Amino acid sequence: MRGSDFAELKAFVAIVERRSFARAAEHLGLSPSALSQTIRQLEGRIGARLLNRTTRSVAPTASGEQLYMRIAPLFRDMAAAVAEASESTAQIRGTLRINTLGMAARTVIAPRLARFHQENPDVVLDIVVDDTLADIVYGRFDAGIRVGGRLEKDMVAVRLTPDLAMVAVASPAYLARHGLPKSPADLHDHACVNWRLQADGSNYRWEFDKRGQRIEVAVDGPVVTNHADIGVAAALNGLGIAYHFEQDGVGDLLAQGRLVRVLAEWSVSRPGLYLYYPNRQHQPAALRAFIDCLLDRTPPAQPRSPGG
Numbered sequence: 001m002r003g004s005d006f007a008e009l010k011a012f013v014a015i016v017e018r019r020s021f022a023r024a025a026e027h028l029g030l031s032p033s034a035l036s037q038t039i040r041q042l043e044g045r046i047g048a049r050l051l052n053r054t055t056r057s058v059a060p061t062a063s064g065e066q067l068y069m070r071i072a073p074l075f076r077d078m079a080a081a082v083a084e085a086s087e088s089t090a091q092i093r094g095t096l097r098i099n100t101l102g103m104a105a106r107t108v109i110a111p112r113l114a115r116f117h118q119e120n121p122d123v124v125l126d127i128v129v130d131d132t133l134a135d136i137v138y139g140r141f142d143a144g145i146r147v148g149g150r151l152e153k154d155m156v157a158v159r160l161t162p163d164l165a166m167v168a169v170a171s172p173a174y175l176a177r178h179g180l181p182k183s184p185a186d187l188h189d190h191a192c193v194n195w196r197l198q199a200d201g202s203n204y205r206w207e208f209d210k211r212g213q214r215i216e217v218a219v220d221g222p223v224v225t226n227h228a229d230i231g232v233a234a235a236l237n238g239l240g241i242a243y244h245f246e247q248d249g250v251g252d253l254l255a256q257g258r259l260v261r262v263l264a265e266w267s268v269s270r271p272g273l274y275l276y277y278p279n280r281q282h283q284p285a286a287l288r289a290f291i292d293c294l295l296d297r298t299p300p301a302q303p304r305s306p307g308g
Helices: 003-020 020-029 032-046 062-087 102-121 173-176 184-189 227-237 246-255 285-294
Strands: 052-054 058-059 094-100 123-130 145-148 156-159 164-172 193-195 206-212 212-216 221-225 244-245 258-264 273-278
Touching: 003 020, 003 032, 003 052, 003 246, 032 206, 052 221, 094 102, 094 285, 102 123, 102 145, 102 246, 102 273, 102 285, 123 285, 145 156, 156 206, 164 246, 173 258, 184 206, 193 227, 193 244, 221 227, 227 244, 227 246, 244 246, 244 273
Parallel strands: 094 123, 094 145, 193 221
Antiparallel strands: 052 058, 145 273, 156 273, 164 244, 164 258, 206 212
C-alpha cells in the first residue's frame, strides 16, 4: 500500500467516526479543504461515493459503510500495537475516551478526576455523558459505563458499584397535600415525574416488586424529563412523586428530610454500574489506570521518563 493510500483511508475512518469533516480535520491536523480533497481522491481511486455530506452531518454510503467495517478494526489494531510498544518505555499518556451515563459521571467519575490527573498528568480524559446505549466501538470510545443489565455480550465488564436501589420519593409538602400512596396502583391518583427513555422516546413504566409480585405502572404528571437533576428538583419543589436511583444524590436528600420515601416495600434494585470495553488482546495502559482509579486501587509504579 502506498503512503498516500494509507493517508486517504485514515482520513476516511476519522470522518466516519467523528461524523464531521471539521472534527476529523482538527484530529488529523489538516485543513477542511485539504481533507475534502483527500476524500475526493479516495473516491476517485475506488470509483464509488463513500460519504453523504450535508451542511449539518456526514454519514457513510452503503459502500462507505462496507469499507469502514473492513478497515476500521485494522486501524484500531495498529494504534493498539503502537501504544503497546511505547508503553514499555514511557509514562502513561494519550487521550482516553469514555462514554458514560450521567449518574456514573456524577457519582463515580467526578469525585476521582483530581486523583486520576495527579497520578496520570499526561492523560487527557475525553468524557462524553450519554444516557443512550451508544455503540462505543463505532464511536471509537475506549470504554463505556452503564447499568450492568444493559451490556453487550461481547464486552469485557468490570463492576464498579453494588446494586442500585430505585426509590420513589416526594417532598413532605406534597405528601401533606395529597397523602401517601399505599400501593403502586395508587400512583394513578398522584402527580408523578415521568422519565423519558432516550432510546425510543417513550416514557419509562415504573417497575415495582414485592415478594415476587411484579407490577409496571404508567404514570402521569406535570413534568417529563430525561435528566435526573430536573426530576429530583421537581420532587423537591412539590410537583409530584419521582422515581430515581437512591445512590444518585437522592439518599442525601432523604437523610436531610427534604424528600420522603414512599412505597419502600415495593422498590426494586438494578445491577450496579459497570465499566465495559471491547474484548481485545491489548488493553491500553491509560484504561488500566482509569479502572484502578475508579476502583480506588493503588496504581503500580510507573517507569521514569527518559532523563527523569
